[in-house]
Amino acid sequence: MTSDNTTTKPSARAAGGTGEELPGGARRESAVGGVWQALASGPAGFLGSLWPVRAMGYLLAGGVLGLGWLFLAVGLVVVGILLLPTGVGVIALLCVPASAAGLAGLERRRLRWLDPREAPSPHQNGYAPGEDEAGGNAARRALRRLWRRARTPATWVEFGFALPNAVLSVLDLLVVVLGLGLVASQPFALLTVLGGDQVMYGEGIVLTEPVQVLPWLLLTPVFAALACYTFAGLAGMRAALARAALVGPRREKELDARLTEVTASRARLADAFEVERRRIERDLHDGAQQRLTGLIMTLGLAKLDADPALVAKAQDEARAVLAELRDLVHGIQPSVLTDRGLGAALEALAERSPVPVRVDERLGSLRPAEALEIAAYFAASEALTNVAKHSGAAHATVTVRGGRTLTVEVRDDGRGGADPERGTGLTGLADRLAVHGGRLRLSSPPGGPTVVRMELPWADGAQGAGAREDGSTTGLTEPPREGRREIHAAGDC
Amino acid sequence: MRLVIAEDSVLLREGLSQILARFGHEVCAGVGDAPALLEAVAAHAPDCVVTDVRMPPGLRDEGLRAALQLRTEHPALPVLVLSQYVENSYAADLLATGDGVGYLLKDRVGEVAEFIEALERVAAGGTAIDPEVVRRLLAPDREPAELRRLTAREREVLAAMAEGRSNGGIARALVVSEAAVVKHVRSILTKLDLPPAPDDHRRVLAVLAYLRHPDRSPATAADPAPAPARTPRHPA
Known part of the structure; x- marks a missing residue:
């Protein structure tokens, strides 16, 4: 191709070489x-x-x-x-x-x-x-x-x-x-x-x-x-x-409509955050803070009297404060979710639920992005709370599936008839999911069963990807934390 | 003495009752909200009231409002307000109602002896201001320039004065002789250009007013019916 080319400059020859493909390329371009x-x-x-x-x-x-x-x-x-x-x-x-x-x-x-x-x-x-x-x-x-x-x-x-x-x-x-x-x-x-x-x-x-x-x-x-x-x-x-x-151009109008919806949803979210902030403040004020004050009082008395019974009481009070703080912190961000992922966190949630809950999670070694995990976890938590409070169900199942969407489905055998119009819980839930482009589907005919299905577009967890890389590379990246390593070890078996 | 205590946390109410009983005081009523406090005072005519700030039904500052109302209706009734947070304006509102008031953080109760001393001081018509309130007023970024003229010991005495302690109380707290305290107090009042106050409460007012607004005339600050630095938000 180059030997009988009449041009002499190497650069021109190179240009000619690419030029040969131009006609075809041009035709494809017009197509x-x-x-x-x-x-x-x-x-x-x-x-x-x-x-x-x-x-x-x-x-x-x-x-x-x-x-x-x-x-x-x-x-x-x-x-x-x-x-x-x-x-x-x-x-x-x-x-x-x-x-x-x-x-x-x-x-x-x-x-x-x-x-x-x-x-x-x-x-x-x-x-x-x-x-x-x-x-x-x-x-x-x-x-x-x-x-x-x-x-x-x-x-x-x-x-x-x-x-x-x-x-x-x-x-x-x-x-x-x-x-x-x-x-x-x-x-x-x-x-x-x-x-x-x-x-x-x-x-x-x-x-x-x-x-x-x-x-x-x-x-x-x-x-x-x-x-x-x-x-x-x-x-x-x-x-x-x-x-x-x-x-x-009508698309812009529709975009406007969506923007309005996003604005409304954001306002509801901001309200929800405000409510949440107040709840945490109240929990701290009525719980841990009061208990600590009580503990200080008891210790003050114990100091005066050197009474072993008072010291024992103080210890009990300190333990109660710790338990209360633990619950509160757990409500803000359960550490098992960060450390072990959605499946383990939902298992833990199921264990605490007053209604027997079976968790069927098949994510394997995959972990979605942390924000998705958190959104899915709290959505499931809210749904399970509703099951316990309103459904009168004897059993519930939580199903988690990965893939292109992260799907969390909470199904109960209760009386059904859940109505998103009546409570703000479901709307709040939907808003939480909407932030991540997800959505909520509810089927709750009178007489049950109630199925709450939450779908979130999948995004890989940075940590999950990092941990996978760690397995294949020579450890140049930082070693993963204990909990994460366990997850992926478990996923690989 | 006979007390009415208002505190919505049962745990703290019990703890407080226990401490008061330990020092030979009688709690004639322990209540959990502001309306009940007003009723209990009417029913028992106590020697002193101890109340929380944040109480049902609104969980805002009902306790403080009730305290201010009690002070208006019974100016001679000593009221000690216990709070989970320090809020200088609360202290100012209380001080504006005259002597026989106290404003302390709840955890001061843990220093049982000091708490009882402060309570008894309030019951006797004195004043008790939480050291935290004073500490905030003495914060370096808002400290009046004149304060730099005070010695370290004089600053300690000033803080104790602001808390409402008497000369004897200051002497005990700082472990010095009462004569030394008197000397320090005179020196402080001179350096800050404050008039000598006839009683401890007016001394507290003068010192706090000075700390809050050093440019104010000391004479008005020591006025017997002092306009508080900010108008009370809860006119009785």
Whole structure:
């Protein structure tokens, strides 16, 4: 490759070496750039590429989708109106906007055929407090989801897109059929003449011999090029329209909505922190501080009288202070969580629970990030407190799973009927999880069972990764603390 | 003497009763909140009241409010306020109600003999201010420049004066003769340009007022009905 190169400078040769790949690279680049860039790349590049076929495919699929949706929507409306007295009609009517949202989802996905840019959904798919915590059976949950869809402004914009889109779809299909017909017309004429029939081109031009048709065949490439450009141009415009309607600037509004929710959630969190701070202050004041003062009084008396009974009393009081402080500190951050991880901490929590709790944890040697562990632990702790306080359950199970999400599920066999609207506990719980992009699902039909499912996007614990590295490297990094080593040793067996 | 004590922690109430009984004082009522304190005082007409600051129902400063109210209704009733925290403004509010008041940290009770001495001083119409209050007023960053003119011993005497101790009490605490204390006190009052006070309580007021606001005229600070440095937040 370099020996017969005419350039002499090594640097230029090197540049030539990379330059050889440029044409291919450039073509790939234009493919990345989308249909407009392909159109702009000149007739040779465009007509030689697969873009016209892609554009045609886009138009055909879009036409089928758009018309298909129209039939579906009309059907749903008719069924909905007919069945309105039975109540089922409401579901059918609610399905109309939801179906438009479904169509919009497909349209957004289809955009990738012609347009490499991201096409994010304007729908909020994060945590929505009080709405995600679905209770009741599957039908009610589905109904609630439909209702939520129908209440979202983005859904109605999508509906507004879907209606004219259906009309445009018919035009798309017409254009494709006409274009293909034009391209096929001359070869078809040739075949007709070969078959012995005659072909008439307007007034007075009647062709009966194949030789007479041949010059007209020259028109076919022109028609083909015309069709290619028409398809690409139309598809590009349709894609731009879809992008403007379905991806466009409304996303900012949705972001605003999410920001409002985040602000509200943050305010609730700040309140929760304030309550927590007060609780700790009160616990310290009413507990340890009073006990220590009492201890000082007892010691003062003991000093006066040198009474062994008073000294013994003082010792008991000191022990009580220590126990109280231990409980308080444990409530702030259980050391077993830091040292041994979520599974061990939940086991310890289960042992203290008045309701028998089985812990099923299968994280193995994996440890999520510390913040996730803490959030999951306190969420589980709150859920177990609710089980003990309200559910009347005889048993509870805590299931912990890792993977792409850290899932903690607390299930009890109690009376059910937990309602996030009534207590702030569940909302607070959801807020805590939302901080880490997680969410809370609650299923608690009257009569039970209650299932609280907490999901957090997984993030690896820095310590966990560090400890794993320690196992493979030559100990250049700092050795892990005893507790962590044990965890990973246990995980490796 | 006969006392009413108000303290919401049963543990501390018992401990306090035990200590008082050990020194021959009679606790005629031990109560757990401010309204009960007012009732108990009305019912038992005690010689002295010992009360906590933070009590039910609000768990804020109900005890202190009750103490100030008692002082207004019965100006001759000595009240000793025990607190978990030192709050100089509480001390100022109490001092503004006249003599026979005390403000001590709860853990001072552990120094049983000193606590009893302070209590008896208050019951006898004297004053007891927690050393911590005084220590804060004497903190180096807010100390008046004139204080640098005092000798180390004079500063100790000044602190003891601010706590409300009598000359005899100061002499015992510092293990010096009472005559020496008298000499030190006179020297301090001269150096700080404070008028000689007719009784211990006014001496405390003068010294504390001086420490809180050294630029204030000493004469007004020693006024028999002193306006406290800050107006009481709990007008009775």
